[in-house]
Amino acid sequence: MIRLAEPRDTESIWAILAPVFAAGDTYAVPRDITRASALAYWLAPGKTTYVAELEGRIAGTYYLRANQAGPGAHVTNCGYISAPWAQGRGLARAMCAHSLQAARGAGFRAMQFNLVVSTNTRAVRLWQDMGFAIVGTIPSAFAHPTQGDVAAHVMWRLL
Amino acid sequence: MIRLAEPRDTESIWAILAPVFAAGDTYAVPRDITRASALAYWLAPGKTTYVAELEGRIAGTYYLRANQAGPGAHVTNCGYISAPWAQGRGLARAMCAHSLQAARGAGFRAMQFNLVVSTNTRAVRLWQDMGFAIVGTIPSAFAHPTQGDVAAHVMWRLL
Numbered sequence: 623m624i625r626l627a628e629p630r631d632t633e634s635i636w637a638i639l640a641p642v643f644a645a646g647d648t649y650a651v652p653r654d655i656t657r658a659s660a661l662a663y664w665l666a667p668g669k670t671t672y673v674a675e676l677e678g679r680i681a682g683t684y685y686l687r688a689n690q691a692g693p694g695a696h697v698t699n700c701g702y703i704s705a706p707w708a709q710g711r712g713l714a715r716a717m718c719a720h721s722l723q724a725a726r727g728a729g730f731r732a733m734q735f736n737l738v739v740s741t742n743t744r745a746v747r748l749w750q751d752m753g754f755a756i757v758g759t760i761p762s763a764f765a766h767p768t769q770g771d772v773a774a775h776v777m778w779r780l781l
Numbered sequence: 782m783i784r785l786a787e788p789r790d791t792e793s794i795w796a797i798l799a800p801v802f803a804a805g806d807t808y809a810v811p812r813d814i815t816r817a818s819a820l821a822y823w824l825a826p827g828k829t830t831y832v833a834e835l836e837g838r839i840a841g842t843y844y845l846r847a848n849q850a851g852p853g854a855h856v857t858n859c860g861y862i863s864a865p866w867a868q869g870r871g872l873a874r875a876m877c878a879h880s881l882q883a884a885r886g887a888g889f890r891a892m893q894f895n896l897v898v899s900t901n902t903r904a905v906r907l908w909q910d911m912g913f914a915i916v917g918t919i920p921s922a923f924a925h926p927t928q929g930d931v932a933a934h935v936m937w938r939l940l
Contacts (some may be wrong), residue, residue: 639847640877641902646851646852647852649851649852649853650851650852650853651850651851651852652850652851652854653851653852655851680788680819688939690809691797691810691811692802692805692807692808692809692810692811693805693808693809693810693812693896693923693924693925693926694809694815694896694922694923694924694933695797695809695811695924696924696930697922699914703815705923712894717786722806731921731930732920732921734919734922736895737853743865749867752836755922757917757918757919758917758918758919758935759916759917760893760917760935760937761891761916761918761939762889762890762891762938762939763849763893764853765852765855766852767852771855771890774853776919776935778919779918780920780921
């Protein structure tokens with residue numbers, strides 16, 4: 623069950639964001655980001671934020687926004703995070719499929735991920751499986767906590 | 782002469798931004814953006830904004846910022862705009878060279894342009910000449926006012 627995030631979801635969303643941002647190996651967010659800043663980022667004006675429930679608990683969250691303004695506003699950008707306990711149950715895939723539909727409904731014509739960390743091979747493969755192509759690779763774009771500066775991909779698909 | 786923008790430069794900066802944003806063929810900014818929104822964008826918190834003077838007049842402006850936060854914060858991003866009357870005098874090149882030095886001084890390790898409109902061939906060639914490589918090309922990323930959806934390049938170089 624995937625639905626729009628509501629104010630009552632805030633604590634559950636933070637519980638999902640916190641370990642991922644602290645790990646620092648997938649998102650370009652400071653590892654020591656505060657709860658307030660993390661929520662301000664994930665629920666920022668201009669983002670539409672969803673939560674995914676499994677067994678009555680919030681197991682994942684994603685946001686959808688215009689990646690650029692004006693002449694770039696037909697391209698959407700999303701970010702997805704699943705709770706550790708929900709891994710391996712198709713949640714990221716379900717959220718991505720939901721976001722593709724939501725983006726089409728909102729009139730977007732393409733979806734772009736700006737920074738898919740190359741060492742996050744599970745994500746790269748999943749997005750490829752969901753129809754995204756690697757349209758660019760930025761060398762040493764991401765300071766990985768254990769692997770040094772690693773490349774990041776720009777991934778894209780039409781809607 | 783290139784120096785940090787000051788509050789007294791606001792009107793001159795707007796005079797440079799306005800025709801470029803209204804033309805809508807290079808920046809992912811709404812063509813009908815207001816003066817206040819354009820200045821808020823160009824002088825946003827997190828951006829360091831410079832102006833370039835020619836013959837005592839402000840002839841160009843650029844900003845420098847971190848392109849991403851946290852593990853992506855070692856990569857800078859810039860935007861440059863010259864006044865129409867200053868075209869063809871090496872101003873964009875001078876501002877880019879200045880920004881490379883400023884970025885090195887600020888500790889950045891690479892510079893990335895996220896959306897170089899492919900039809901803006903003069904800019905693409907100039908950035909290549911300044912050491913940038915096309916590391917990605919996003920199909921139909923930019924709704925050009927006369928040419929439809931055109932591709933945009935991601936361009937990048939080490940500092």
